[in-house]
Amino acid sequence: MGHSPSPGRSTGITVVGGGLAGLTAAITAAEAGARVTLHEAHHTLGGRARTTEGPYAFNDGPHALYRRGPHWHWLRQRGLLGPLANPPLREAARFRFHHGGELRRTPPAGLFALARRSAEQAPTDVDFLTWATDRAGRATARVAAHYVAVALFHHDPGALSAAFVQERLRRAAALPPEARYPAGGWGRLSERMAGHAWNLGVRIETSSRVETLPDGPVVVATSLDAARRLLKDDGLRWPGGRTLLVDLVLRTHRGDPFVVSDLDAPGWLERFTAQDPSLAPAGEQLVQGQFPIGPDTPRAEALARAEHLLDLGFPGWRDRTVLRREALANGRTGAVDPPGTTWRDRPRIDRGGSGIFLAGDQVAAPGVLSETAFTSGITAASLALKALAGVATGGA
Incomplete structure (x- = not known):
């Protein structure tokens, strides 16, 4: 259970949620000198970046770390990237495509030609299937929409914003591949982040479910559903x-x-x-x-x-x-962003001067997959630091 500090007294920054977004926010705030307490309802940290303990190390679904993302550099600068496991060439050659009811060694030729187009060429207000059909034909557009589902986890990528889908298609189909794998599973990455946070002085409380927000700036780094319940804000949907x-x-x-x-x-x-x-x-x-x-x-x-x-x-x-x-x-x-929307239309990180800030993979921050969690965690912590400084000086 989370605690509530004495009213009216600034006690530093509280982070609710110990997944990638919460750990990123806690590290960012602690590096700036703030006192940080992180609460995680689960008995272990990591969120969806948890990995089961042996003998079988399962991630919570397929996971990959894209090496061109902003979080790649953020982790490497802090020595947190750790050892990476990449498939040897003989394994990479065993990539198969299910097309036309059969397994094939190569995809339709138009798939990677379409993937080379930049996301800037794709409109926001048109669905991907319509835009891609105009450029590569209906058959190639459908194949591309199905392929990019690996980076979307969505049943109908063709119905989403063309710009949103094209960014993910370009990166998922990049050659050489962007995907890298933390050795030992994603849980090893979150363990390194947690250790770094601990060394910075972050107070980490697991099995600690927050039901009432404490005083001082708070970064809510949970799922959007959990944030909606905690903040009693029915508008937190996407x-x-x-x-x-x-x-x-x-x-x-x-x-x-x-x-x-x-x-x-x-x-x-x-x-x-x-x-x-x-x-x-x-x-x-x-x-x-x-x-x-x-x-x-x-x-x-x-x-x-x-x-x-x-x-x-x-x-x-x-x-x-x-x-x-x-x-x-x-x-x-x-x-996922429907036509006519971008990441900027998702629930805002700054909740309007209340000292509450959102982080996670469904909020208003750029990035592909876990990159959104990292980016929003950094932004939320930076805003929380400004709010903390305002409290300390008696400002707004």
């Missing part, structure tokens, strides 16, 4: 995706692919032990996938697509399964 997450441990088979990208419908399977064998014991491999579905689509439909893709890419997988688990992620995979 669309996201709904995705079936599938985790499998399979006995190793030499012919298994590294990635299977579904181009006939949004879907993705990735063998994470291809780049990081430490995620599972010898002789076993860890496969994670995500299969987006619409808000009213039965979970069974996504599961059927997942199993069909597994049948094609991982023959005999049922007999080789050591461990299997599934989860439905609803609104837990970041914001």
Whole structure:
């Protein structure tokens, strides 16, 4: 349970939420000399960047760190990037595409030609499918929309803003690939961030659910749903995706692919032990996938697509399964921007002079996937520091 400091007394900055956004905010504020207390309702830090403890190190769904993002440099400057696991060339060559009902070694030629267009060429107020069809034809536009679902976790990327989708398509299809993988799973990254925060003097309280906001500037770095309940603000809403997450441990088979990208419908399977064998014991491999579905689509439909893709890419997988688990992620995979909107239209970080600031992956900050959490965490902390300085000097 969170505590409430004495009314009227500035006690530093409070951060609610110990995921990537909260840890980034806490580090930023502490580096500037503020006293920071971080509350995390869960018994461990990391949020969606948690990794299960061995012998199988599952992330909360497929995760990758894009090396051109602003958080890459922020982490490296602080020595927090840590060792990275990247697939050897022989594994990268095992990339497969499900197209026309078959597995193929190469995608349709127009996919990467379309992906090379800059996001600045794509309009905000037109949906991606319409814009891409005008430039590459209907078939290529649909393939591109399905491919980019790996960076969206959304069942219909073609219906979203063209500018929003094109930025993600360009980065997801970049050559050489931008994706990198923290060795040992994303939990190792959040552990390094937590250790750095601790060394800076951040007071970290886990299993500490805040129900009443304390005095002083507060950074609310939770999911948007949790922030809406905590702040009693029904306006804190923004669309996201709904995705079936599938985790499998399979006995190793030499012919298994590294990635299977579904181009006939949004879907993705990735063998994470291809780049990081430490995620599972010898002789076993860890496969994670995500299969987006619409808000009213039965979970069974996504599961059927997942199993069909597994049948094609991982023959005999049922007999080789050591461990299997599934989860439905609803609104837990970041914001998506419909036509006519940008990240600037999402819930604001500064809640209007109240000393409350939002951070997370569904708020008004730029970036792809976890980059939004990092960017908003830095911005929220900077605003909280200004608010704290105003309190200390008696200003507004």
